Amino acid sequence: MKPENMFLGTAAKKDGKISIIPIPYEGTCSAQRGTVEGPDAIIKASHNLELYDHELDKNISTAGVRTINKIEPEPTPEEMIDEIEAAVAKELLEGRFPVILGGCHTVTIGAVKAVHKRFKNLSVLALDAHADLKDEYDNTKLSHGCVMARIRELCPAMQVGVRSLDESEAGIIKTKKYPVYFEKDILSHEDTAISGLSENVYITIDLDVFDPSIMASTGTPEPGGLLWHEVLGFLKKVCEKKNIVGFDIVELSPNKNNPSCDFLAAKLTYKIMGYCTASI
Numbered sequence: 001m002k003p004e005n006m007f008l009g010t011a012a013k014k015d016g017k018i019s020i021i022p023i024p025y026e027g028t029c030s031a032q033r034g035t036v037e038g039p040d041a042i043i044k045a046s047h048n049l050e051l052y053d054h055e056l057d058k059n060i061s062t063a064g065v066r067t068i069n070k071i072e073p074e075p076t077p078e079e080m081i082d083e084i085e086a087a088v089a090k091e092l093l094e095g096r097f098p099v100i101l102g103g104c105h106t107v108t109i110g111a112v113k114a115v116h117k118r119f120k121n122l123s124v125l126a127l128d129a130h131a132d133l134k135d136e137y138d139n140t141k142l143s144h145g146c147v148m149a150r151i152r153e154l155c156p157a158m159q160v161g162v163r164s165l166d167e168s169e170a171g172i173i174k175t176k177k178y179p180v181y182f183e184k185d186i187l188s189h190e191d192t193a194i195s196g197l198s199e200n201v202y203i204t205i206d207l208d209v210f211d212p213s214i215m216a217s218t219g220t221p222e223p224g225g226l227l228w229h230e231v232l233g234f235l236k237k238v239c240e241k242k243n244i245v246g247f248d249i250v251e252l253s254p255n256k257n258n259p260s261c262d263f264l265a266a267k268l269t270y271k272i273m274g275y276c277t278a279s280i
């Protein structure tokens, strides 16, 4: 693979312990197309990252970051999810730490299936503006609007940053007492939220959890989101206290006129790798 197609470009390593898995899939995205371009945009933006991180006072890339071939779209979401599960399972089996770049949020279902089979005592931490708890959406149970409903069938999950949901989803959260921290609540409840997670944690970040003032390149932006330091501060604490087994960054829908969002997504990916390095 050419350096231009790899996360961190020439700083990527063939035998890295961290595996970037690009998944340009948007088969179930309803509102706006464009997430198919997400992984390439993040990879391209990553070539501009400084490898040294001043907060952590280290060069995060020395942990070893490699990029595997992108997972090409399959005709149905079911086949796509199977394909993703197999790819993530392969990386886990080979002792690598999976980092998935989406693509639409549906890709998370395949990744969680793989980590769930590999790790006991797993929970999923989801940062997302949307509840994604619909049982079915756009005539499929695998829509990005159903992601958390499907994940909760596999393992416990905690949702953070939610600020957009319908009455049925609000009802489900109340009756099932799901741990959901709305965007206005999370900052004053970080420690309670973290203590509610199990030992092993998979993190999924739908970029629309951020405020559209700093992250406008998503299919369904929602005002009132979290800011850069709020998200990073929370994630740093999570990574210090829990064993992170993998993560994904999804729903980037790049806008060529505003590449700053691509840079945010690339830096976020790199920062979380840095926070996780202790458990890798």
Ligand SMILES: [Mn+2]
Pocket: 128, 129, 130, 206, 208, 209, 220
């Ligand atoms: Mn969302």
